[in-house]
Amino acid sequence: MPEITGRPVSLEEILEAREQRAERQRTARERFPGTALVSFTLNIAGPVKLFALAEQSFQEGCRSIARQLERNRVAVRFYKTCIQPAGCEALWAVDCDPLRLKALMCAVEDGGRLGRLFDIDVLNPAGEILSRTGLGIPRRRCLICDRPAHECARSRAHSPELLWHETNRIMREYFxxxxxxxxxxxxxxxxxxxxxxxxxxxxxxxxxxxxxxxxxxxxxxxxxxxxxxxxxxxxxxxxxxxxxxxxxxxxxxxxxxxxxxxxxxxxxxxxxxxxxxxxxxxxxxxxxxxxxxxxxxxxxxxxxxxxxxxxxxxxxxxxxxxxxxxxxxxxxxxxxxxxxxxxxxxxxxxxxxxxxxxxxxxxxxxxxxxxxxxxxxxxxxxxxxxxxxxxxxxxxxxxxxxxxxxxxxxxxxxxxxxxxxxxxxxxxxxxxxxxxxxxxxxxxxxxxxxxxxxxxxxxxxxxxx
Incomplete structure (x- = not known):
């Protein structure tokens, strides 16, 4: 398996990447009005976001999302990926009811062990991010203790080192x-x-x-x-x-x-x-x-x-x-x-x-x-x-x-x-x-x-x- 090596990124770089992602989403909504957006990133704890195994996992996620859209006959109007030190991102603009699309993407996230590292946001034509709870789908679970992930993240229940180790173990075991x-x-x-x-x-x-x-x-x-x-x-x-x-x-x-x-x-x-x-x-x-x-x-x-x-x-x-x-x-x-x-x-x-x-x-x-x-x-x-x-x-x-x-x-x-x-x-x-x-x-x-x-x-x- 590939060695886990990469350049640590600063908080400023991470925040800048988020702003760039939001701008790409805004541009896609303007270019393809009325479409829903799928925004895909990986949940990777720690300062190193880009390494060979992460790229491999990202490509696997992109294939899974693309196949889910294809098998459900969802028309794709736009698709683009962005790979940078702050992490890998992909964006789709599609013709699909946003609620249906959210359910399809939750199935990808919940469909296997590697999917626990997938962060797939669905945005409606107004740019609003749809939640799992709005569809009656349970919240994501913590990688370490299986409690609701947002609770562990808010309380910082687990160290970044422990999360990093578990993240990479999931990737290695999956492949x-x-x-x-x-x-x-x-x-x-x-x-x-x-x-x-x-x-x-x-x-x-x-x-x-x-x-x-x-x-x-x-x-x-x-x-x-x-x-x-x-x-x-x-x-x-x-x-x-x-x-x-x-x-x-x-x-x-x-x-x-x-x-x-x-x-x-x-x-x-x-x-x-x-x-x-x-x-x-x-x-x-x-x-x-x-x-x-x-x-x-x-x-x-x-x-x-x-x-x-x-x-x-x-x-x-x-x-x-x-x-x-x-x-x-x-x-x-x-x-x-x-x-x-x-x-x-x-x-x-x-x-x-x-x-x-x-x-x-x-x-x-x-x-x-x-x-x-x-x-x-x-x-x-x-x-x-x-x-x-x-x-x-x-x-x-x-x-x-x-x-x-x-x-x-x-x-x-x-x-x-x-x-x-x-x-x-x-x-x-x-x-x-x-x-x-x-x-x-x-x-x-x-x-x-x-x-x-x-x-x-x-x-x-x-x-x-």
Whole structure:
């Protein structure tokens, strides 16, 4: 999160800003007679009124007010913002009954924790400020003790330092929790896009259950819904451990990962739909939280490098401890036989298969105008041609897995690329031969997640978010 730094302003500057605000309101009334005005500022105690987090909160408030006007079909005649050391201000002139407008703005103020910092005045065409009590709406409450705010302000019940601390805590928590919700939703979306991509040879999709007899599309939907709050928690773990090393963070997310597995098995009645993805996507969500809290670069390369730093030491130590006697999983036994570290090795290396094959392929296919479904189906085949999929090895052995990989790589190097009908034929063959490239499916979900993050960043840069 941004550091709280800014220039203290004097009482004279604050009073001057109030006079300028009143003059802007008078000018707007003269220019747009008969309109009601919405005047928005932030309630920030103390001498520092302008800092990065305050500007971010102000922009959030402006978006909330604009959206409230839009959804209620209130015509905006004029809008202007003013950002200066004495604080941020916004002014709207609108065609709306002032009493109705006041009720709409009170809903914005009362609609969430950050709204407690919003000071939204509604002025009628005569320039009179409407009160909450005139509409039967309760007065604002104190940030500290929840008593009527005007009483605490008049008696100076709380120090400016305490109010400043609480104000900034509200801002920080709001944006942290908002981002946690966004990342968790994006992770859930990635799981659903992966399972919905059709056709996927040997895998559960919208057409069939692939080479699986114990799961179907609805198991994956149930699991995805159950995992969303756990991805949120893993993001917040990254935030809460922002002062720790990435390696320490990885150790701290292991237990929350186990809780996520419990939730998956409970939702699916014991079917393993997403265990590998809980590991890999959980690392990614924690890395996003860590980057968010430390304001680190969040481009794909930096993010995947952070994932690698998080996982590499622990994965190496875990694999070093594996012996013939204590190997419990197929992946551990395969590591002893071949040295293949599977998804653990992918994470420890910063997901190179996604970085070098999955994501470039998905970008390319989308740039060519393909749908996300078709681009995802082709991206899976790209991954299948480059990844040593331990799921395929566990079902069919090393030789068959190598043959599948070589066949996919050779076909995807040819033009034209496969049409969906050709992929459907391959799907039926994989079903007959009991081939299920679940490892590649997990990497496709990670690819979707990173692609969605890149699109979000692009939309933000273009001012669309």
């Amino acid at each position: 942290t929790e908002k981002r946690a919700d966004e990342i968790a939703a994006m992770a859930g979306k990635s799981l659903l896009y992966e399972v919905s991509t059709t056709p996927k040879p040997g895998l559960v999709d919208r057409a069939n259950s692939g080479a699986h007899r114990d799961m179907d599309l609805f198991h994956f939907i149930d699991s995805s819904a159950a995992l969303i709050p756990h991805f949120r928690q893993l993001f917040l773990m990254g935030v809460h451990h922002a002062q720790d090393s990435p390696q320490r963070l990885f150790g701290c997310i292991r237990y929350p990962g186990m809780l996520a597995e419990d939730a998956m098995f409970a939702a699916t009645k014991g079917v393993n739909t997403h265990k590998g993805l809980i590991f890999s996507l959980g690392i990614l969500c924690a890395a996003l939280g860590y980057s968010f809290a430390n304001t680190l670069p969040c481009d794909t390369g930096a993010l995947l490098s952070l994932c690698g730093r998080m996982a590499s030491l622990s994965v190496e130590q875990d694999l070093d401890r594996v012996t013939v006697q204590n190997a419990r999983t197929f992946g551990e036994r395969l590591y002893l036989q071949t040295g293949s570290a599977g998804i653990r090795g992918e994470a420890a290396a910063g997901f190179p298969s996604v970085r070098h094959y999955g994501l470039p392929a998905l970008r390319r296919f989308m740039a060519e105008g393909k749908s996300l479904n078709d681009a995802g189906a082709l991206t899976l085949l790209i991954l299948l041609g480059h990844v040593e999929d331990t799921n395929v090895i566990s079902r069919r052995g090393l030789r068959a897995a190598q043959s599948v990989r070589e066949e996919a790589a050779e076909r995807m190097a040819q033009e034209p690329l496969p049409e969906l009908d050709e992929i459907r034929v391959l799907d039926q063959r994989f079903i007959r031969e009991n081939i299920s490239p679940g490892g590649c499916a997990d990497l496709l979900a990670i690819t979707f997640m990173l692609y969605f993050l890149e699109q979000e960043a692009q939309d933000t840069a273009n001012g669309e978010k």
